[in-house]
Amino acid sequence: MKKINHIHISIDKKLCKGVDGCGLCIHVCPKEVYKIADSLTDKGIKPPEPVNIDQCSGCMLCMMYCPDFSIVVEVEK
Numbered sequence: 001m002k003k004i005n006h007i008h009i010s011i012d013k014k015l016c017k018g019v020d021g022c023g024l025c026i027h028v029c030p031k032e033v034y035k036i037a038d039s040l041t042d043k044g045i046k047p048p049e050p051v052n053i054d055q056c057s058g059c060m061l062c063m064m065y066c067p068d069f070s071i072v073v074e075v076e077k
């Protein structure tokens, strides 16, 4: 099995339309990495928060499915 050393997930909160109106990233993630943010951004949305990054497999599904290109997953091998 390939070992993944380091994963970095960044969310562009200005691009995200909010989990309430979208939430695709949370639905497609097989590892339950994301939760909904507790507070609203300046734009009035609740973006996803990657809280279980240690569970992330680096599959990139969240990045590929996000319709607003808000997510970047970087995997250092």
Ligand code: SF4
Binding pocket: 028, 029, 030, 031, 032, 033, 034, 055, 056, 057, 058, 059, 060, 061, 062, 063, 073
């Ligand atoms: S890369 Fe895959 S496992 Fe990691 S947060 Fe995105 S969907 Fe979940």
Ligand code: SF4
Binding pocket: 011, 015, 016, 017, 018, 019, 022, 023, 024, 025, 026, 047, 048, 065, 066, 067, 068, 069, 070, 071
């Ligand atoms: S899929 Fe993209 S736009 Fe939709 S809630 Fe997730 S980060 Fe935001």
